[in-house]
Amino acid sequence: MIVDNTKCECGHQNPVGTLLCEHCGKPLEEGGGDAPLEMRYDGAARRSRKADPGPLDLAWRFFSSVKVAVLIILLMACLIAVGTFLEQEAFVGSDPETFYREKYGAFGKWAYTLGLTDMYGSWWFKLLAFMLGASLIICSLDRVVPLYRALSRQQVRKHPQFLLRQKVVYRGDLASLGRAPAGQAGPAFLDAFADVLAKRRYRVAKEEDALLAEKNRFSRWGPYINHIGLIILLAGLLMRGIPGWHMDQIVGFPEGVPTPIPDTPYWLLNERFSVELYPEEDVPARLRERGMVVPKRFETEAVLYRCLANCDMPGQEPVLEEVHRHGIEVNKPLKHDGLLAYQVDFRETPQIRRLRVWLTEKATGNRYGPIGLDTLNPKDTYEAGPYRLELRAYYADFDLDENGLPYTRSRVPQAPAFVFLIKGPGLPEDGEVFMYFARDADKERFRQDVLNGRLAGLLDIGALSMEDVEVSRFTSYLNIRIDRALPVILAGALIFIAGVAMGIYWQHRRIWVRIEGTGLVVAAHTNKNWHGLRRELAEALGKAGIAVDPKLLDNRGNQA
Secondary structure, eight states: OBOSOOBOTTSOBOOTTOSBOTTTOOBOBSOOTTOOOOOTTTTOOOGGGOSSOOHHHHHHHHHTOHHHHHHHHHHHHHHHHHHHHSOOGGGSOSOHHHHHHHHHTHHHHHHHHHTGGGGGGSHHHHHHHHHHHHHHHHHHHHHHHHHHHHHHTOOSSOOHHHHHTSSEEEEEEGGGGOSSOTTTHHHHHHHHHHHHHHHTTOEEEEETTEEEEEEOGGGGGHHHHHHHHHHHHHHHHHHTTSTTSEEEEEEEEEBTOOEEOTTSSEEEEEEEEEEEEOOGGGSOHHHHHTTOOOEEEEEEEEEEEEEEEOTTOTTSOOEEEEEEEEEEBTTBOEEETTEEEEEEEEEEEEEEEEEEEEEEETTTOOEEEEEEEESSSOOSEEEETTEEEEEEEEETBEEEOTTSOEEESOSSOSBOEEEEEEESTTSOTTOEEEEEESSHHHHHHTTHHHHHGGGGGTEEEEOSSGGGEEEEEEEEEEEEEEETTHHHHHHHHHHHHHHHHHHHHOOOEEEEEEEETTEEEEEEEESSOHHHHHHHHHHHHHHTTOOOOGGGGBTSOOOO
């Protein structure tokens, strides 16, 4: 139990909660007997041990608990394990709820509802990371500030009780050495012992009949440097939640179609995709039997654009500025301003790129053309003999919504449809509307002749053969990565490793000497490796003229 009055007999007034006098080291607690002192923080007062705590002190005590920090870490580790084995939403497509329900059943639905499928983006995972950061900060402040204060105010001359209750103690009589007259034995021993310790890289301070030697104090800050590294690492992880700071997802880029990269100002054009296959004889038999082909090399000739205007305005052509070109191959990504695009897969997805069509008069059989239709950038007007075609609407991927109204499902020309206003002989002066579907399947599905009414009996638009249809075959799948917080995460990891190295390879060692007459007391303390400290102290005493067995230094061995 700590007494209320913390003024020591040496006259120093200590803060409430202090276990050892900050000046002379005398124990301020009642009882304890001859048991070794608790030296973890040199007996300094800590806020978490405050008596009669208020609400703020209770919150401080909660977060300063190592047990709380360990529980948070274990909980986060379990959740991370779940997130490692359960596919995250960024990699499962555009309808994750259906995916998890169909693949995992009730568990998938439950996992999606709780946010386990978006583990690192969920609010509760970020809350746990914040709580862990708060715990690390408060744990560190609760310990490092008192420890720093205690170590920076160390006195050379310590109270006898402080010395005799250390774990490593030597007691002896200098008169038995016979190396100097009784009045000079103390200073002679201190000088000799100080020289020995200085050669062992100790910083030595002497004060009349007392000595303090210390080395590797910096190693005491190793655990707190670990905490700083972890705090920086957690801050980097939380930074990934800032829009545009982190992305790791698979995006498909059809040939010839500029496609926006989600959550960025960039668009990417798969200008041309090429693939080289292994010869059939080089493909393993088990794959040949399944009709599989094995790609030897595949490349996306990519152009990266920055969108300047009309970026999110359907039906309007975006204004794009080219910023980078690169041939993307496996392990040869496109790199620009922190954005990485890795080649991961490709699919054969035929899309109509260009058409050569003719306008035919059904009554006479006259054919006019060809008319070149570009499904990516169609022109506003076309001329075909005496006829003029004005483009009134274009749908790259035509379909009807639930209200029966036309719309385009995407900018990819998988089912192109053109709406022309045709002017010419035999037609009204204002012209008539003609709707043309590029695919025969769409002509049947949406009944092109019925839609065009009377005009369908007069004119027809179409290609003569498949040679008039230019098709792009592939969609390239790229892994788009952005991680602007990665330097912060790496810095935190390096700082953490530095703290681990400081704590593992060095030990903070202190040696105190106090002489009263011819009586000698030598005490030592370390934060770890007590065997090494006892051996080093025995060797140092031996070189100063006192032979002692290291084992006798353990727990107040008495050689008097």
